[in-house]
Amino acid sequence: MAKEEMLEMDGTVQEVLPNTQFRVELENGASVLAYAGGRVRQNRIRILAGDRVRLEISPYDVSRGRINFRHKDERAPAFNPQRRRPIYKKKR
Incomplete structure (x- = not known):
């Protein structure tokens, strides 16, 4: 299947x-089951x-899709950058 046949759409993650x-x-209000694409997984996004x-989304099965990009401008409301784990250094 050629990449030109794939439909590209934006959406919001409802649940993990x-x-x-x-x-x-x-x-458009439709709900889709999606998985993380290869580069998203490789880069641990x-x-x-x-x-x-x-x-x-494939035109043959519009109920499933592949996530290939996460927009940087909007984060989940539960994200709190101050709650990151501290970096521990090895003791000598």
């Missing part, structure tokens, strides 16, 4: 499911509920 799967609500994502 096991096995790196996500329930995403598209801008964390996707949380409430994140805005761009996904590719």
